[in-house]
Amino acid sequence: MNRLKQAVDYLGVSRTVVIGFLLVLILSVFPLGINPGMIYSDCLVRIGMNGFLVLAMMISIVCGAGLNFGLPIGILCGLFGGSIAVQFNWSGLAGFWGACLVSVPFAIAAGWLYALLLNNVKGSEMTVGNYMAFSIVSLMSIAWLVLPYSNPKIVWPITGVGLRTTMTLEENYDKVLDNFLKIDFRAMGILQDNPYWKDFSLSTGLLLVFAAGCLLMWLFMKTRAGVIMRCSGVNPGFSRTLGVNNNRVRTIGIIASTVIAAIGINIYSQSYGFYQFYSAPLMMAFPAMAAILIGGATPRKAGVFNVVLGVILFQSLLTLATPVANAVINAGSISEVVRIIVQNGIILYALTKIRANGGK
C-alpha cells in the first residue's frame, strides 16, 4: 500500500488516472472481441514510430526553449533527405541510414537559424515557433514543386514536375527497421492455436532504435554538458551566475532537437511506408507534445522517463481507443471521429496541465 502511494506521488494523480484508463482499454479488448495480438503489435509499432519525435521535444525543453512547436522544421529537413534518397533509388537499411545522414546537415543549418530566431524572442518561443513552422511548411510546399526532382516514381505523373503528396517507400526501405530481427508469431508459428496471440508481432528493430535513442539521450543528460544544459533550462538566471552562456546552450539544444526530428520523421516514414509532403508536417508537432506532457514533463523540465512513459501512454491510448470505441458504439464511420476527439482531447488535456501543479 505504501509503495503504491509512493508510486502515485511520483507519477502524479492525473497520470495515474491516465494509466488506469489505459489498463481498462487494454483489458477491454478481450471481452469486445478485438484481436489483442494485432492491436498490441500496433501499439508497439506506433510507440517506436513516434518515439524519436518525442525525444526531439525533450531536448528542446531541457535546453530551455520550451516545447518545440517548430518541430516541423526538423521534419521538413528529414523529408528533404528522404526525398533525395528516393530520387536516387537508395534502398534497404543502408538507404534508410543514408536518408537520415543526408538530412542531418540541413537540419543543423535550419536548427541554427531557428535558434537565432528563438534566442531573440525569449518567453514566447512557443507562439513564435508555431507560426514559424506554419510559414516554413508553406514555403517548402513551393520548394517541393520547383525542386528538380526527376525520378518518375516520385514526381507528378502528367507534368513530370514537382513531388507527389505521398511517396511510397515500397521499393526503397519500407519497414526496414520494423522487419529487422522481427518476431512475428504467425510467420514463426508460435502460439498459432491461441486465438488471442496468434497475430502478435514485435518490431524489434524499430524498438531497438528507439531504445538506443533514449539510452544516448539518457547518457547525454548524465554528462557535464547535459547537466549544465538542464540547469540552464530550469533556471536561466541561475545558470548565468555560473557563467553559462544560455544562448549557446539553447542553440545547441534547438539544433539537436531539429536533427533528432529529421531522423525521427525518417523512422516514422519507413514504418508508415510513405513519405508525406506539402501540408502533412504541419500538425506533426502536436502528438509529440501531447506525449511528452502526458509523460509528466513541463515546459521547463523533462527527462527520458517522461518521453518513454508519455509515448507509451499517448500512442497506446490513441491506438486502442479507436477500435474499442468502434466496438462499443457500433455506427459506421465513428472510428475517425473518435480518433480525432481522442487525439485532440489528449493534447488539450496535456496543454491545460502545463502550468498547474508542475505538470502533475
Added chain:
Amino acid sequence: MDNKFILEMNHIEKDFFGNQVLKDVSIKVKPGEIVALIGENGAGKSTIMNILFGMPAIHQTGGFKGEVIINGEKVDIKSPIEAMKHGIGMVHQEFMLIDGYDVAENVKLNRENLKKTPLSLIFGKRLNLVDQASMHKDARTTLDSLGIDLGEQTRVGSLPVGYKQFVEIARELDKQNTRLIVLDEPTAVLTESEAETFLSCVRSVAEKGIAFIFISHKLDEVKNNSHHVFVLRDGEMVGDYHTKELNTIRMSELMVGRKVEILNRQMEDEDPSHQEICLELEHFGVSMPGEIARDITLQVKKGEIFGIGGLAGHGKISIANGIMGLYPSRGQVKINGKIMDVTRTDDTLDAGVAFVSEDRRGSGLMLDESIELNIAIAALKTKNRFVIKRLGIPFYDKKGAIKYAEKMIQELDIRCTGHSQPVRSLSGGNQQKVCIARALTLDPDILFVSEPTRGIDIGAKKMILDSLMKLNKEKGVTVIITSSELAELRSVCNRIAIVTEGRIAGILSSTDEDYKFGMLMSGAKYEEPGAAQGGDRPQDAAAAQGGDWPQDAAAAQGGDWPQDAAAAQEGGRPQNTAAAQEGGRPQNTAAAQGGGQSGDVAPARETERTVKE
C-alpha cells in the same frame, strides 16, 4: 474577567499527522495592546495564526484542540471570512494589493461604497454604481487617522514598498469592526527608517484601542514596540512576559534556547601583509533596475571581510551583481591587479570570484533540483570538479557530488531529509546554506555574499555568519557582504562601505560610532555643499540618524541631485516617492527642494575625504 481580553486562545494543541507542532499554547490579547509573537522559523507561529484565521489547512488536517475566545465569546472560526466577521484582520507579508488601482480603491477593495441607479433597482445590486467620491473621502479619513500623508488617489503600483504596507493597514482599519490586526513580519521588506515610521503608526493606532499581534524576527522592534511578548520554541510556549521584563538578548535566548553569543570579530592590527589589494573598483556603475549604482570607487584588501551597507534602493545590491556580469555596467574592475571584462562571467569566476545571490529563490537556486546538484553545479561548470571521464566523455560524477554534498550538509548543518531533497522544500536558512556551500565548492579567493540573512531566523543567521567568518579566517578568503542589516555587518566586517544614491558615501570601520553610519546612510556627506549654500541646516547631523530628521535635512539630502536623477534612481517612480522611501517625510519636500540645486559631485568628493579623516 473574561471580557478584559479581546482574544484568548487557550491550551491550543495541534498535530500534523502525529507530528505535534503546538503543545498547550495560550495567548491572551487585551484591547489596545501590541502583543509580539516571536520564535524561530518553524516554532509554530504561523500555525497559531492559521488556527486563528480558520485556514482550511487546519481543518483538513484534523482540526485542533483547545478553545478560541473572542470578546468573551467562545467561537469556532472555520474560514478567513468568519475571522474577518469577528473583527480580526491581517496585514500580509506579501502585499495583497492591486497595482493598477489607486489607494482608496485598494482600501475599499470588495467593500466599495455603492450608489443605487435606476438599473440596479430593477436588476439588483450587482448593477449599483461605485461611489468614487465617498470612497475617496472615507479612505482619506482612514489615512488621516493613521497620520500618513499619502494621497488617496495615488496609484498603488507607483508607491514604494513601505507605503504599500500602510495601504494594507489602512484597509484593515477601514473595516469598522476591526478590533485585532495580525502583522506578519511587517517590516521584513522595509528599510530601517520606513519600519520606524510604520511602527510608530502602529503604536498610535493601538492607542485608539485596536489590538495587534506582531510577528517579527527583529527583536529590537519587538522590544521597542510591543507591550507583551509570547515566545514560542518548537511548538511550546516558553515565554509569556511583559516586554519591560525582557531585553533583546534574553528574548533571543528564549527563542533559540541556548545562549547567543554576540558575534564579534577579533580585529587584527593593521598588518602590512594585509594591505594587498585584491579588488579595485573605479567609477563602477551598474544599471540594475531599482538598484542603480552610479559611481562606485573602492578598494578591498586581501583577506578582509568587507561590508557594503546602505538603504534599500540605493544601489548596494547591484555592485556584486554588476561584477558578476548579470547587469550592464561601466567603469573599471580590477581583480588582483588585473583589469577584468565583467561581462564575461566565466573569466570572473575563473579569477576566483564566487557569488551568493540575494535572490535566493530566483537566480540563487534551482528550486526543484536536489541539494547535491545545487551544491555541485558551480564547480562542475567552472572548475571541472565532479567530472568523471568515461570513454573520454566528461560525465557528471554524481557519486562524488553526493559524497561531497553529504559532507557539506554536515559541516554547515543543513537540515534536510537527505542530499536528494529538492531545495524548494528547505527553509530559508537552509537554502542559504546550500547557496554558501555551492560558493565554497569553488574555493574562491573573493566571495560576494548578498543579503545572507534576509528572512532567516536567528539560529541560522549566526550559523551563516559564523561560517563566513570561519572561511575568512581559515582559508583567507576575502568576503564581501552586502546587507541591509547594519548591525549584522558591524558584527562581522572589518570595514563597511555605505552606499547612498549609487555612490560610496563613505567607508567606516565597524567600531566607528553609530551616528557616523547614520549620517552616511542618510546621505549626510552631501549635506556639506548644501550647508555651504544654504546654511540653514542644523549642524547636529546626529539628528539625522534615526531617519526621523528635520525637514531641512531632507532638502540637503535631495540637495545636489537634479530632480530627474532622483526619480530615475527609483526606477521611474514619481519623484516624490524617492524621497518618501526615506520614510515618512512629507512627499513634497524632496521634489520641491531637490530641484532647487543642481548636481554637484566634485565638492561631494572633498567631503568624502573629510569623513574618512
